[in-house]
Amino acid sequence: MARPNEDVEALLQEYADLIAITGGDAFKARAYEKAARAIGGHPGDVSRLDVAGLKEIPNVGTSIAEKVVEYVRTGRVEAVEESRARIPAGVRQLIAIPTLGPKKALTLYEDLHISSVDELADAIRAERLRGLKGFGEKTEQNILHGIDLMRQAGGRILLSTAAEAAEEIVAGLSRIPGCEQCAHAGSLRRMRDSIGDLDILVAADRPAPFMEALTELPSTAEVIAHGQKKTSVRTVKGVQVDLRVVRRDSWGAALQYFTGSKAHNIRTRTIAVRQGLKLSEYGLFGARGGRRVASRSEEEVYARLGLPWIPPALREDRGEIEAAQRGELPEVVTEADIRGDLHTHTDLTDGLAPLEEMVAAAARRGYAYYAVTDHAPNLYMQRMTDEKILAQREQLRALDGERRMRLLHGTELNIGPDGEVDWPDAFLAGFDLCVASVHSHFGLDRRAMTRRLVRACENPHVNIIGHPTTRLIGRRPGIDVDLDEVFAACARTGTALEVNAQPDRLDLGDEDILRARSHGAKFAINTDAHSIPHLAYLRYGVGTAQRGWLTPEDVVNTWPLRRLRGFLRKHPGG
Missing domain, CATH: 3.20.20.140 (Metal-dependent hydrolases)
Structure with a gap:
């Protein structure tokens, strides 16, 4: 589960950036950066500490400790809100661009009135930055490359952020009566280095309690879609979560299907067709009579296809099917x-x-x-x-x-x-x-x-x-x-x-x-x-x-x- 320390760390780091953007005291900005790192790495839960307890953490002084207590108590810090109000949101987004720091963002805003990433890209292409001190041709190229990196990442999040969000949701849904199985699937289960959306799977007879519970979790900020077969929400950290509820006897097939990858699933479905079968999220069925022959566990589904169980991290169609058919799958490190x-x-x-x-x-x-x-x-x-x-x-x-x-x-x-x-x-x-x-x-x-x-x-x-x-x-x-x-x-x-x-x-x-x-x-x-x-x-x-x-x-x-x-x-x- 995500720790309050990480939320506080993000807030203090943002405040440090805001101080730097507005041309504030560099020493003060650095002090908040150090405090952010110290709180993020503190092993205890900072939400349980008072000012005196917080001051025992290295690099956390009285003023910073008081802001942390204010944030834990109210969910906001007045000084941070005031700093945010002085700077357009687009300018704050500029510092998210790799290679562009707060000082350069401030210069762009004050001298060229640039207040968005798109405006910055257009200004570079129009060579409007050439007259600014510290903005040579090499700097322009670096900034454009940084913008490309940011756009390529899109809405993807780090593996750790996704894992913490998923584990919190799985823990919450697992406590609901009637839950027989609950797990995350998708690219998170395959341990990709960044994640788009979170896929959560529940095995239960009645979907409604789980669909409702997802919309009411403390981490849910927005309900995107609410149905009987699928509910999608967006968390307070901006992560989209897709929940599906299946019957217990379809669990294995559904877990295999929603874990993916798409390329791996195409290969397993092709194997099924060659055997006169049909594979879906509901199970493995005979293509003619429609009788279900495997579905309760992933091991059962793979075995009926003539394959050993394949670890999720390998399911990318990079030779794992062939290795499984030869009996040469690696015993991967754990x-x-x-x-x-x-x-x-x-x-x-x-x-x-x-x-x-x-x-x-x-x-x-x-x-x-x-x-x-x-x-x-x-x-x-x-x-x-x-x-x-x-x-x-x-x-x-x-x-x-x-x-x-x-x-x-x-x-x-x-x-x-x-x-x-x-x-x-x-x-x-x-x-x-x-x-x-x-x-x-x-x-x-x-x-x-x-x-x-x-x-x-x-x-x-x-x-x-x-x-x-x-x-x-x-x-x-x-x-x-x-x-x-x-x-x-x-x-x-x-x-x-x-x-x-x-x-x-x-x-x-x-x-x-x-x-x-x-x-x-x-x-x-x-x-x-x-x-x-x-x-x-x-x-x-x-x-x-x-x-x-x-x-x-x-x-x-x-x-x-x-x-x-x-x-x-x-x-x-x-």
């Missing part, structure tokens, strides 16, 4: 297979929780091992030093002796433009593992970017390439790089590719995972957690890995510690 997280952060750099708290939270997840990998010194804003990282190592070693979970001391290095990383070899040799990631210079040409990543793979101390394409879903495209050359280098050098579970990254994505796997590369599914709640993001990384057909053998952090340590010694081939 969350239960993960023995430890190999990329996490603490408040030593840009994390929100101290080392001890992150370690304790990881131990509660039942991990066999856990790595702390705070940022290295070349990410200058984090102010890392040799002394700080060595002191953390001593602290970690002391904690390691107190727990059954083994602790690994690592770092997240920065891959520089030429492929260089922070710290000399002798210093890097003291770490248990090193993640290396691109954090800057995203605009290098394809050849230079490829050479950059290959050189990082060839570094004997680099064990994992973190968020390899650097994409941010709906906000920033991946870097221009010859991924096949990078994947081959990873396989050759014994360097794992990360499947970063942060919902706005999910990087590598599923299609890239499939390509990398064909090269023989290994992978690490990590959360890149910057707070305790982020550790739960693991499931999104696992879902993405499943879509890439990964098995536990492919994923190094499913391995026992002894085997993992062997891989971390960087012997090519793992």
Whole structure:
């Protein structure tokens, strides 16, 4: 279920943007940004805290705490409402464009009276921005690319946002008497990286109570359609939800049908036709007599078609039908297979929780091992030093002796433009593992970017390439790089590719995972957690890995510690 913390985080971040748009105090805007992150990553429910309790959260002072209490109590904050009223809604939308920040949005509004995304696109094409300071031809191209990204995303939402909304609705409907089954379906069940609409399925004899209940849920803001077979609503966060109620004896067929994908369903229906059958959301029927031969469970439906049950994440018509027919479906990795997280952060750099708290939270997840990998010194804003990282190592070693979970001391290095990383070899040799990631210079040409990543793979101390394409879903495209050359280098050098579970990254994505796997590369599914709640993001990384057909053998952090340590010694081939 969605947490109040996330609503408060969004509000404070919006207020920070509003301050910046209006040319307010940059320090104040930054303070609200920091508070937003701290509240979003706070493990407790902030709606239960008073001002004093809120002030115990890092970066939350009295003024911010009072605004949070006001919001929790009334659903609004007067200061935010006043700021919103001073700025046209179109201008507020401008800052949602990737590559366009609040200062540039304010300049566009004040100098050219631009107050919508469409007006901005037209102004760029008419070359009206050329006279503005800070708006060169390259900036125009970047803004147009950002507008295209935003439009391509359309009304799609992140996997995590969809999952939280769906779980809240499923929990609410499951409590209604007469509910025999309730689940989400569609692209969410297939764990796509972004979701359009939510599909919810209920098995019950009487649809009416469930249709009515959906319209009355606290999260429902608008009823789009209300019928006996289907009801559609829009949530307060703008997500469309489609509810269908079926009889219990049709549950399996309906779940298979509404899970999709469309291409996968065409293949299963074609198989049915070849067998003299007809497959629909109501069941599998004989084409002539109309007798139902399978419908109660997905396993039953697939078995009658001569197939094993196919995991939802694989149902994209990317070879899963053929693999099933050959008996070669992969036993895809599950969350239960993960023995430890190999990329996490603490408040030593840009994390929100101290080392001890992150370690304790990881131990509660039942991990066999856990790595702390705070940022290295070349990410200058984090102010890392040799002394700080060595002191953390001593602290970690002391904690390691107190727990059954083994602790690994690592770092997240920065891959520089030429492929260089922070710290000399002798210093890097003291770490248990090193993640290396691109954090800057995203605009290098394809050849230079490829050479950059290959050189990082060839570094004997680099064990994992973190968020390899650097994409941010709906906000920033991946870097221009010859991924096949990078994947081959990873396989050759014994360097794992990360499947970063942060919902706005999910990087590598599923299609890239499939390509990398064909090269023989290994992978690490990590959360890149910057707070305790982020550790739960693991499931999104696992879902993405499943879509890439990964098995536990492919994923190094499913391995026992002894085997993992062997891989971390960087012997090519793992």
